[in-house]
Amino acid sequence: GQNIDQPTEMTATEGAIVQINCTYQTSGFNGLFWYQQHAGEAPTFLSYNVLDGLEEKGRFSSFLSRSKGYSYLLLKELQMKDSASYLCAVRDSDYKLSFGAGTTVTVRA
């Protein structure tokens, strides 16, 4: 099974940078995903890491260290529309995802 931890809430100012950490204990690691979910909507895919290192995609970057069971999602140049929940999910060898409880990010003007 999977045990995935991430902070419950974070608040940041428009234009700033926020880092959301995710730690996991897993059996059969087969990739780590980050999803964004706005209130009342479905989760949407943001990023995927399977090897150690940083993956950059525009204002969003995701980092993975498999030996430490650790990932982070970095959101740069925060915009009001980035206010949402961010979900860390670990995929197992059977291609099933286990999700953390999510981190609610509030961006203030």
Add this chain to the structure above:
Amino acid sequence: IAGITQAPTSQILAAGRRMTLRCTQDMRHNAMYWYRQDLGLGLRLIHYSNTAGTTGKGEVPDGYSVSRANTDDFPLTLASAVPSQTSVYFCASSEIISGANEQFFGPGTRLTVL
């Protein structure tokens, strides 16, 4: 319209009633999933299917059943609904080959059991 559809959007149900939540995808993905999302608990996997004709149990399968008669449809049935099944239910689909192959989520069904 490409993607995943779910029906109904929302439903209020009396305890003890039977209910089927519908999910259809048109992306020809081989894998489909049902999750429930509760405040503070995140998304939890109920049942999944890696290919038509096969299903498997997730983290919280009790009280739910699924079937996968074809590639596109993956209905979730509550045989006798209980108040603890009040939740938002999301259906998802993906390929299951190496690489990212992220899961795509439907818009969700908000279910209230009274």
